[in-house]
Structure formats: structure tokens, C-alpha cells
Amino acid sequence: MDQRARASLGWGCWLVALMGCTGGDPVAPPDAPVPEAEPETAPEPQGNPQLGALVFRSSCAGCHTSRDGLDLATFAYGDATVMRRALGHVDSTSARDILAHLRGLEVPPAPAGHAALTPVTRLFQPGGRVLADDLAFGLELFGEDAWPEGWSTDGLRALDPRDVPIALPLPLWSDENSNLDWMPDAEVPDAVLDANDGRARRHLEDYHRRGSEESLREAVAAIRVADRYVTGAPCSKVEAPRYDVCFDVRRWTATLTAQEMLRRGRAGQGAESDLPRWMTEPWWEVGQVSRRVMNAADSARGAGTAVDNAMENWLRWMYLGWIFDPGREPSPYLARGLVRTGYPRHAVFTTLRTLVSRQPGDLLAYHDARTVGRYAPAAWTAASLGFAFRHLGERLEAGESLPLEDVAEARSVVRAALDLARERLAPSALVELTALRDEVLDGLNR
Numbered sequence: 001m002d003q004r005a006r007a008s009l010g011w012g013c014w015l016v017a018l019m020g021c022t023g024g025d026p027v028a029p030p031d032a033p034v035p036e037a038e039p040e041t042a043p044e045p046q047g048n049p050q051l052g053a054l055v056f057r058s059s060c061a062g063c064h065t066s067r068d069g070l071d072l073a074t075f076a077y078g079d080a081t082v083m084r085r086a087l088g089h090v091d092s093t094s095a096r097d098i099l100a101h102l103r104g105l106e107v108p109p110a111p112a113g114h115a116a117l118t119p120v121t122r123l124f125q126p127g128g129r130v131l132a133d134d135l136a137f138g139l140e141l142f143g144e145d146a147w148p149e150g151w152s153t154d155g156l157r158a159l160d161p162r163d164v165p166i167a168l169p170l171p172l173w174s175d176e177n178s179n180l181d182w183m184p185d186a187e188v189p190d191a192v193l194d195a196n197d198g199r200a201r202r203h204l205e206d207y208h209r210r211g212s213e214e215s216l217r218e219a220v221a222a223i224r225v226a227d228r229y230v231t232g233a234p235c236s237k238v239e240a241p242r243y244d245v246c247f248d249v250r251r252w253t254a255t256l257t258a259q260e261m262l263r264r265g266r267a268g269q270g271a272e273s274d275l276p277r278w279m280t281e282p283w284w285e286v287g288q289v290s291r292r293v294m295n296a297a298d299s300a301r302g303a304g305t306a307v308d309n310a311m312e313n314w315l316r317w318m319y320l321g322w323i324f325d326p327g328r329e330p331s332p333y334l335a336r337g338l339v340r341t342g343y344p345r346h347a348v349f350t351t352l353r354t355l356v357s358r359q360p361g362d363l364l365a366y367h368d369a370r371t372v373g374r375y376a377p378a379a380w381t382a383a384s385l386g387f388a389f390r391h392l393g394e395r396l397e398a399g400e401s402l403p404l405e406d407v408a409e410a411r412s413v414v415r416a417a418l419d420l421a422r423e424r425l426a427p428s429a430l431v432e433l434t435a436l437r438d439e440v441l442d443g444l445n446r
């Protein structure tokens, strides 16, 4: 539809037309009378969508990494909101152009598990709702406040973490009142894009030109190197990090892969890792920098944190990454934070669900048992540690063998698992768990 046709139809009709009423509506009579009455106030002048696309790119895309504003169309922010936010960056003519452009974008289907996305959608919130607290989580999952006796490896593996409701709210796309959202508050610094002869910039330009996922993957890889390993990198571990910058670079990267995911309509159906790791890893890493902020604040005692809501961001982002890749990272990253904020049952669940996703021969599986032994709440300890030992026994029974240099460490963390739990166990449970532990130790000796 050309510009003039759109203007003569009027905005409302154009929207209707967009929604599929073009080409003759079979319901309306062909010669329905056209209302002639003039509106009482002159209509707002319509924006020019082509100009809007250009302005969006120059004035908004530094932060809105979709670059065409598809994120704003997808989460369906209202006209008044778009105008208000746009006016913070451009004049009212350009703001109207942007609005016209956004309204002309075709919104892809919502990711699995979501009906349609709205400003209050929490992307990938498991089950689409947030439970009241840790206890509610246990009751919802198992119907009682206990890890169920006799729960099997297959049973646990069949639980998709993306479907298990939790008490943590995952980030909104945009939250104007806090940093508990996906949207980065700042553009990615030039230094990051320019590092290594402009590697990230080159791949991003290629992605913008060709739209290929391959070039986006390369760009993300380049940013992930530039944010931590080059001289002066904001997330450096060898120089003083700039946590606030790092936090926003990471959110910027997180939205970059998320917008591609939204654009392609890809999103988490069925199999465990159907979003490639390079897309979800940046989400986990927003959690990682938030965790480092908390650790730094702990050691600086009361000096405050460089990033607001660091604790919440640690858990929410790590959880978001974890549900796509549960068998990957050391379990204490998530478990320690969960326990610290009063979610020990969540910690047991994530740790054991991680355990059953580990690759054969992964030393971290044995560390998972220790994580459970350390953090399980008293009423859950016997059954959940029993589960961990039985599962490790199954792995060894099935022929799992660790690299020789890992065996001593595996044995020591399995011992620690029971030692850490000992005080929370009834005598009979201790006897039973000792036997299970010894089977694992024997299996490791074979």
C-alpha cells in the first residue's frame, strides 16, 4: 500500500488492512456507504515509515539492538509510550515517523509457551507465572515439602526446566523503574566494537547487511572476547573491572541474540538445547557479572554495589541461561545465590536437574553431589543426596569412567557431600547414605 492510499484510508483502517482485511472483505457489502462526517479535531499528521526506519537506525538502534525496532513492535508497546520514549531522543515529526515505521513491522509468532508478547511479558518465565516463595515451589513441584523418595533419573530428566514454575521473576524486556530488564541502559562502547581490528563491528555490519545467523554468531563471539580479554576490557579479571559498563555490555549482547531469536520465531520447543548455546550463553553471563558484583561488594563490606539489584540480576539471568543449558556450568554458581536469598529448594532442584544433564565422564557431576550435601534444606537432605549418590552409581554402572587425573578429586567431593550433610541427617538416613556413598567410591576405584 502506498503512502497516499494509507493516508486516505486513515490510520485505523490501515491497521485493519494490515491485519488481513485487504482484497475485499467478504462480509461487508461491496458498496457500503462511506461515512462523510469530518472528525471534530484534525487528525494527527501521519508519519512516514520509510523515514521512521532511518531515524530509528540512527537514534534508537544504539541501544535497541534489533536495529529496526522489532523488539518494540513485538512487545507491543502502545502508541503513547512509543511517542513519549521517542521524544526523549528525537523531535515530534521524527517520533511520528518512527511510530509509523514500527506499526508497519510484521511481528513474528511468539516463542513457545507464550500466547503473545506484551510489555508485561517475562520472556521464558517457566509456566508463565511466578510462585510466592521457595516453599510454594516445593509444593507445586512435588505436592509436598520434600524431595520425593524413589524419584528416577529419567523422571527428573523428563522435567523441562522451562516448564517448571519458579518463584523468581525473570527479566521484563523494558522496565523504566529498574535495571531488572533486558534493555541495556547504554550503547555498547566503541572500544568493544573496535577491539581486535574491529572484529565485532565487521561481523555486526555483515549481519546487518545479510541477516545471516552465522555473522551474528561471529559478532557475539568477538564481543565476548572484547568484553573480557583485551586491554581495558570492562569485564576484565586481570585489571580493575568496570562492572556497570560490563553489566550493560552483557545486556546489550543478551538483547542482540534475543532479538534474533524473536525475529526468526525460534524459541525453545521440545528438545533441551534447541536454541544454540551462543544465543543463550550471553544471558547466563549477565548473571555472571552480577554475581561478581555481589562478591566484590561482599569483600568491600558495605561499600555498596556498582550495579543496582545485583543479587536479583545474578539469579534471574543465570536461571534464564540455565533453563536452556542445564548440564553445563558448575552448580554452585546458581545454587549459592539461591540459598543466599532463601531459595534452598530451588537450589536442590537446579543442582540435581543439572546433574542428570551432565555429559558422561564430567567431573562436575560429582561436584553436584557436594553442592546438594552442602545446601539441601534439612527436610530434603536425605532424599536429595540419596538421589545424587544413586544417580552417580548409575553412571558408573553404565561404564562412565573419569580421566585418571580426575578420580581423586571426584572421590574427595563425594566424601565431602556426605560430611557436609551429616548434621542434618537422622541416624538411619546416615547409615543408608553411607552405604550409597561407598558404592560410588567403589565404582570410582574400578
Ligand code: HEC
Pocket: 056, 059, 060, 061, 062, 063, 064, 072, 077, 081, 082, 085, 086, 087, 089, 090, 098, 119, 173, 174, 175, 176, 177, 178, 181, 183, 184, 185, 186, 187
Ligand atoms: C541510550 C539508550 C537508548 C536509546 C538511544 C533509545 N532507547 Fe528506548 N529504551 C532504552 C532502555 C534502557 C529502555 C528500557 C526502559 C528503561 O530502562 O528506561 C528503553 C525502552 C523503550 C521503550 C519501552 C518503554 C516502556 O514502556 O517500557 C520504548 C517504546 C522505547 N524505548 C523507544 C525508543 C525509541 C523510539 C528510541 C529512538 C528514538 C529509543 N527508545 C532510543 C534505551 C534507549
